[in-house]
Amino acid sequence: MNILIIEDEKRIADLLEDYLKAEGYSTQQLNTGANAVKTIRDTHPDLVLLDIMLPEVDGITICQNVRKTSQVPIIMVSAKVEEMDRILGLDLGADDYICKPFSPREVMARVRAVLRRHYEMKQPSEWTLDETRSQIHYQEQSVALTAVEFALFQVLYEHPGQIFSRTQLMNRIYQDGRIVSDRTVDSHIKKLRQKMHQVWPQTDVIHSVYGIGYKFEVLEEGDPGLNDQQADMASVAAD
Template sequence: MTQTIMIVEDEEKLASLLGDYLKQSGFDTVWIANGTEVVPRVRERQPDLVLLDLMLPGRDGLDICKEIRTFSQLPIIMITARVEEIDRLLGLELGADDYICKPFSPREVVARVKTVLRRSVEQPTPSAGGLTLDPDRYSAQWQGHDLDLTVVEFKLLHFLYLNPGRIYSRTQLMDRIYSDQRIVSDRTIDSHIKKLRKKISAVAPDQELIHSIYGAGYKYEPPGG
């Protein structure tokens, strides 16, 4: 099946150029120029990857990225002419899979698209290493034993599980888990992680799946990883 790339870019000539190169590489493309249209179209069309410009009319690319991450883990590559380090880091914190600065070669963009898509396909399966996760039911099991997680505990485990080996700070985890932007203490995450570890340990005492990284945050390591 042909993969669809959503190009979110208000510069028509640039969007057309990217579209031509992507089509030559075998992709279908959808072009959107206004930021307010992106989230509804993502929900409707469910593209395989989004090329998301940072500066858009109607709505900022970082804000769009953050909302998409509240309901989907589809790959997102952010594109911008703003090279300030704070924007680069913030873009990745909000869930972007990659970041490309203008000016760029269209061939480079196509190569990045292929790399990110390949990486997303290679993510662990929902039942890797004895751990089975069902996002529709917020259900988690270890080798058939129910972990009996709360919704927040499941969201934490599921997000870390989908990004093995990557360290996330408490603030990053709060942004992912509490999509309604409620104000909570960063120690709230510590409490949820502690309870989550306790429940995992009850059925898998010889496994340490969630690791604390001093001064940085937490990461998930698959069994045997």
């Protein structure tokens, strides 16, 4: 996922960028508000971290104009801590409001929470996870997985739309410090998909992002989703 940081203090923008990249997000930076609305319209970020006190065009005006045409998630970031400022930002359509100084870890938690809420509409409620049995349930059917396959599915499912690199997945699944290769993750993903396709042949929610990793996403009907050639190449790589 791509996060647009609109922040005139370069030190803060760089700090946010470092933390976001460590979480697996890609980032863009703007240091003034002048071209913010156009950039959001042209680049379609998945979330915007928007400072209020910006040169040329302030964050409140940007939020107001963006909301005329887009529902992209917006988190306001500002040193203005007065209650009315927060209320104004939220009333204009911001999804959350963070006051400076802030903890970067808190910002990351807010980003995850806002993205999770935003994508809930695309995540069907029929999916349920039974951790005690390592099973997933959907459309009144279920499939049993190995512990590793279940852990993989759980990480991706709980962060819909977020792309995880193979290294990130390995670090989350193998927390005992063991050394495993990228091909190990590919192999587990391939087996997970095969088991799911046996039960739900028309449903594909684990997508390869060629050269990067994997994500969970429920595509709207008619959405081409993953390029077939990319999927084939990812499958060959796992063989």
